[in-house]
Amino acid sequence: MSHGARVIRTGASSGGPPPPPAAAAASSASQSTELTDGAYFRSCAGMLKVAQMISLLVGFISVHNSQWTDYSAYSYFQIVTMCDLVMILFFYIVHIFRIYKLLTCISWPLAEFLHYLIGTILLLIASIVAASKSYNLTGLVAGATFGFLATVLCVLSIWSSYKISCITQSTGQTMKKVSFIPSKIMGPTNQKISKK
Secondary structure (H helix, E strand, C coil), X not given: XXXXXXXXXXXXXXXXXXXXXXXXXXXXXXXXXXXXXXXXXXXXXXXXXXXXXXXXXXXXXXXXXXXXXXXXXXXXXXXXXXXXXXXXXXXXXHHHCCHHHHCCCCCHHHHHHHHHHHHHHHHHHHHHHHHHCCCCCHHHHHXXXXXXXXXXXXXXXXXXXXXXXXXXXXXXXHHHHHHHHHHHXXXXXXXXXXXX
């Protein structure tokens, strides 16, 4: 009598019976035919990303087309705004085309949270330096102002990302642990003992 390892694969939640095969096939066919996630365009997170990209682009253009008073400060501001813009565009495309469903080896909420955390700190520093070196030149002041606006929008994204990914995920993990312990870890022999 061998006690080999058992592999248990679950395709449905344990809360109810699996859906009928025709309904499952129809839902998977409708999901695979849609290339983009139209709901993300209209979602709060999607519109927030678009507002961040616009404010970063306007800040970059304002600084780029102005007469610079300090080369290193404004080149740093331009580098930070463009890097942040490219990364926000990358995550926007990931959400629009549902790439996160194809690449499951990456924790997308964590990656996005870390990007926003680091990018917001760098953007805040760049905006402070740009504002302090502007000397009331309108283009530089406008660039620093849009940098601060983008910083505020990124802070909103950090807050919503943390609220959605970490708080609900930890609550979900707690619930999974509670329902997971008796049925999977204890096994059928130990469940008979615990029922006595």
